[in-house]
Amino acid sequence: MGLAKTEIFTEQQNEIALIAKVFGHPARVAILQHLFKINSCVCGDLVNVIGLAQPTISQHLKELKLLGLIKGNVEGTSVCYCIDTEAWTDMKGIMIKFLDQDLPDTECC
Amino acid sequence: MGLAKTEIFTEQQNEIALIAKVFGHPARVAILQHLFKINSCVCGDLVNVIGLAQPTISQHLKELKLLGLIKGNVEGTSVCYCIDTEAWTDMKGIMIKFLDQDLPDTECC
DNA sequence: GTAATTCATCGTAATATTGCAATGAAGCAA
DNA sequence: TTGCTTCATTGCAATATTACGATGAATTAC
Numbered sequence: 156m157g158l159a160k161t162e163i164f165t166e167q168q169n170e171i172a173l174i175a176k177v178f179g180h181p182a183r184v185a186i187l188q189h190l191f192k193i194n195s196c197v198c199g200d201l202v203n204v205i206g207l208a209q210p211t212i213s214q215h216l217k218e219l220k221l222l223g224l225i226k227g228n229v230e231g232t233s234v235c236y237c238i239d240t241e242a243w244t245d246m247k248g249i250m251i252k253f254l255d256q257d258l259p260d261t262e263c264c
Numbered sequence: 265m266g267l268a269k270t271e272i273f274t275e276q277q278n279e280i281a282l283i284a285k286v287f288g289h290p291a292r293v294a295i296l297q298h299l300f301k302i303n304s305c306v307c308g309d310l311v312n313v314i315g316l317a318q319p320t321i322s323q324h325l326k327e328l329k330l331l332g333l334i335k336g337n338v339e340g341t342s343v344c345y346c347i348d349t350e351a352w353t354d355m356k357g358i359m360i361k362f363l364d365q366d367l368p369d370t371e372c373c
Numbered sequence: 374g375t376a377a378t379t380c381a382t383c384g385t386a387a388t389a390t391t392g393c394a395a396t397g398a399a400g401c402a403a
Numbered sequence: 404t405t406g407c408t409t410c411a412t413t414g415c416a417a418t419a420t421t422a423c424g425a426t427g428a429a430t431t432a433c
Contacts, residue, residue: 156422157388163315164290171293178284180391181273184362188277194368198410206272208393213411215391232400232409240367247363253293254356258349259303265391266418289421307380317423322381324421341379341430375433382427390419397412403405 171253174246177222182207182215190225190238197233222246280362283355286331291316291324299334299347306342331355 161169177183185205190196198216202209216236219225223242228235270278286292294314299305307325311318325345328334332351337344 156386157390157420159289159291159421160316161290164294168290168293168297172288172290175284175287175293176289178362179281179288180268180285181270181277181281182268182391184277184280184284185273188362188365191365191368199408207269207391209410210394210412211392217411229399229410232407234410238368243367250363251360253287253297254359256297256300258352259300259347265393265416266389266420267391269392291421308378316421318380319382319424320422326381338380338429341377343380376431377433378431379429380427381429383425385424386422388419388421391417393415395413395415398410400408402407 167249170249174222174250177218177224180215182211183219186212186215186219187224187238190236194237196236197230198236199233201236276358279358283331283359286327286333289324291320292328295321295324295328296333296347299345303346305345306339307345308342310345 159172164172182205186201189201189204198209198212201212201216205212207215216225216227220227220236224239224246225236226239228237268281273281291314295310298310298313307318307321310321310325314321316324325334325336329336333348333355334345335348
């Protein structure tokens with residue numbers, strides 16, 4: 156099928172999965188790390204830094220934008236992308252809550 | 265292509281993406297949450313809890329096992345799956361380091 | 374031995390993802 | 404205007420993912 160049965164899971168589970176899916180490609184991880192590093196960016200920049208074709212970068216940016224993690228502002232001929240700090244903080248809270256569950260003191264088997 | 269160009273990214277970026285990819289499906293999120301909750305589990309249990317067919321659950325468990333996050337021990341006819349606490353802690357460190365990058369004080373645009 | 378249970382694996386269909394060439398849209402410079 | 408730059412979108416091919424029925428392997432119960 157290739158289609159997840161989202162309707163049988165909780166909203167929280169689907170949300171975690173949606174976030175994680177976006178991080179599930181090294182190009183998007185690299186884009187975010189670069190945005191953190193220079194805190195101001197245009198797509199052309201990224202094409203040089205990452206090493207994928209311009210349409211491919213544009214597509215990855217779109218997915219990050221769809222999740223709300225980055226914002227894009229048109230500035231003349233170029234577009235300035237940057238981290239949406241508020242959205243990032245919200246997302247971080249959701250993910251860390253999932254990652255930081257209490258570990259069992261003893262292995263069960 | 266459907267194939268990520270992993271060779272152009274750093275080992276760290278690929279590792280984060282691999283971890284995130286595993287969390288990128290609500291069934292695997294649900295499996296992990298259930299394992300955290302009851303701290304001892306068999307696959308049949310999960311089939312009832314999650315609501316997917318047994319081969320599908322088995323497949324998701326395989327991916328979690330491949331990443332090393334869970335361990336499976338055969339116990340008679342059933343298999344006991346549980347979180348690998350050490351691997352989970354290691355993974356958590358990698359992901360939190362990525363999520364917890366310093367946010368820029370000012371939005372750039 | 375047979376039968377029942379539990380889980381893994383195989384095979385397959387439907388859908389999603391990745392990557393890029395080609396093209397389009399919008400702004401700037403002359 | 405024309406040309407240039409920058410980025411988005413379209414269209415397509417190759418590959419990956421998801422889900423499940425059918426089947427297989429291993430164990431237990433009798």
